[in-house]
Amino acid sequence: MKNTICILLASLMLLGCNQSGKESATAAEQKLSSVLDNYYEERLVLFPLEATAIADNRYNDQLPNDISEAHRAKVRRMYQKYLDQLGQIDTAALNEQEKLSYAIFKLDMKTALEGLKFNDHLLPVNQFWSLPLSMGQLGSGASIQPFKTVKDYDNFLGRINGFQVWADTAIANMRRGMASGMVLPKPLTQKILPQFAALIVTDPQKSIFYDPIRNMPKDFPAAEQDRLTEAYSLAIMEKLVPAYKKMHDFLQTEYLPKSRTTTGIAAVPQGKEYYNLLVRFWTTTNKTPEEIFQIGQQEVKRIRAEMENIKTQVGFKGDLKAFFEYVKTDHKFMPYQTDEDVLNGYQAIHKRMEPQLKKLFGQVPKSKFEVRQTEEFREASASAEYTPPAPDGSRPGIFYVPILDPKKYNSSRMESLFLHEAIPGHHYQNSLQFENEALPKFRRFGWYGAYGEGWALYTESLGKELGLYTDPYQYFGRLGGEMHRAVRLVVDTGMHAKGWSREQAIQYSLENEALSEDAIIAEIERYMAIPGQALSYKTGELKIRELRQTAEKSLGSAFNISSFHDEILKDGGMPLAVLETKLNNWLKKQHKSTN
Structure with a gap:
């Protein structure tokens, strides 16, 4: 029975x-x-924007009020x-x-x-990540929102309607935040104002949201072209511009005076507990803020010693701070005249390293890849970044480069930046994961900061193996990038867990980094806006380096770098503890196969 x-x-x-x-x-x-x-x-x-990001177009007209x-x-x-x-x-x-x-x-x-x-949800906007900025990217036609068919155009009109509701809720939520003390620091509110102001126009044709009309496919019937042109012009002037103006004016007149003078998230209600959760979320570890702070200080000390070695190697006669200033300001590190020159510089790095990639990777993505300049409306406060490809091949992976003034664009970090944001960093990791149809979709399209950013930072260390860093200044740029991520461990936990002020964090960064003061201020304010996210890079990179060292020591001459990299990447992103268990199992199998 x-x-x-x-x-x-x-x-x-x-x-x-x-x-x-x-x-x-x-x-x-x-x-x-x-x-x-x-x-x-x-x-x-x-979360229909997640569907759009993976070229699942079923919900492209929807924008739920997720706050x-x-x-x-x-x-x-x-x-x-x-x-x-x-x-x-x-x-x-x-x-x-x-x-x-x-x-x-x-x-x-x-x-x-x-x-x-x-x-x-009572902090719905910031200057780095928020829906009002994403809407500009989506509506430009240069991001994940498709504008290929008449239906595509009608779909985005639906999202514009949803954005009006979202904007009203954002203001209501921020008023609740003002009453409870859940508000942004004043410098962040000040940074948002010009971003929103740039999207307020008096002529619809001057709006970034008009770009899809400007670039409308020529094969659309004339009647549809006329209808969509009128619909977008009305939507811009009667829905989008009023929404951005309402938010802008609210932020300027009501919210800015109530914005807090404190820096860290610990200053808001439940702030300490919230930060502890964010640390666990972004690092996928149980490390405490204090442990991470100490690791950061140790890494800063180690990297400074390497930087001193490079300074000696090139024969520079000042201290490290003077060397930072030299690398930041000397015109030999600013060889470009036009935006296109900068983009071509990155393309040249790609061509130089391409022959070596097959030695380090057995699996390479099929997805296409492009280097593009960041859109003008968000360029001033944007960092270099990567947007993954569409799984169906309809959109390439894109490395976005902000270029405010090409004649002042510093080239010393270009090689390490390309390795991180593009190839074999984010492009390999994201594309191989998206292309792995055997994974459940939540894994195939998921993201874990410590794994993804840890991998990208780890790939910066592969430059010499890929035929780069032959110029000691480019290697110094790589050390500068690594120092940047080590400093993050110190200043993020310093601000959000140890009571550091914005100014203390800026000063610490200036003492240890070869970045301009404006760039450092933008970075510190980024960490203020998204607490904990900056911890993911170094935490993940240290774990991947540790796993590689363990494998090299354990396998000896049987260690194969290509196999190791393929094992790290083949199952997609995951929390670091799960990754370590997976690599330990792989090591056991490697031993069995070599015995």
Whole structure:
């Protein structure tokens, strides 16, 4: 009777069991697969911009009010539902890949639920990441929002309607934040004002949102071209401009006077607890802010010693601070005349390293890749960054380069920056993950800061193996990039956990980095806007370096760098503890295969 019941239940895919009553491997796999698939489908409905980012165009007209209490409640119910369903799966019956998915997903759900205990929706805008800036990118036609068909154009009009509602909720939320002390630091509010002002126009044709009309496909019927031109002109002047103006005026007249004079997130209600969560989220470790602060100071000391060596090698006769100033300001490091010259400089780096890539990587992405200049409206406060490709090949991976003045563009960090943001950094990691159709979608399209940024920073150390850093100043630029990430460990935890002021953090950076004061201020204010994110780079890189050193020591002459890199990348992003377990299992297999 017991076996008969098991067979009947299994046939209904309600439960799998063997003679001892345990779940069968097939049933456990099916149950886990169902949970993960259902979760991702439900997630895309609630977060349709994520669907657009992966070229799933079903929801391209939708922009939910994701900072509303109703939306947050829906999201909370979704996370709890799938965490509960996960608890009903017999993990002993899962294979190695499924156990990876289970571990990653469980941590995701728990962290997401914990995050919803905090009122970050009362801080809906900042100068670095927020929907008003994303809307400008989407509406320009140069980002992830497609503008190829008439339906595409109508879809974005739907998103414009959604943005009006979002903007009103953002103002209401910020007023609640003003009443409770959950407000931005004053310097950040001041940085947002010119960004919003740049999107307020009196002529629709001068708006970035008019670019899709300017670039409309010529094969659209004339009647549709006329209709869309009129619809976009009206949407810009009657919906978008009023929304940005309303937010701008509110920020200037009401919010700025109430913005806080403190620097760190610990100053807001539940700020200390919130920062502790953000540290765990961004580093995917249980390290405390104090531990990270100490690691950062140790790394700064180590890198400074390497920088001193380069200074001696090139025969510079001043101290390190004077050498920083020399590299920052000497015209030999500013060889460009035009924006195009800077972009071509990055293309030349790509060509120079390309022949060496196959020695370090067995797997290379199929996705196309481009270098582009950052859009003008956000260029002043933007960092160099990478946008992943569409999985279907309809959009390339894009390395965005902000170029305020090409004649002042410093070339000393270009090689390390290209390695990090482009190839083999973010482009290899993102593209290979997107192209791996065997992964559940939540992993295929997921992101873990410590893994992704850790990998990109680790790839900066591969320059010599890739035929770069032959110029000691470019290697100094690489050390400058590494120092930048080590300084982040100190100043981020310093501001948000140890009471450092914005000015203290700026001063510490100036003492240890070869960046201009304006660049350092922009960076410090970035860390103020998104606490904890800056910790992910060095934390992840140190773990990957540690894993490589362990593998080299353990395998000796049998160690293969290409195989190691492929193993790091082949299963996509994951928390660092899960990655370490995976690499330890790989090491055991390598030993077995060589014995």
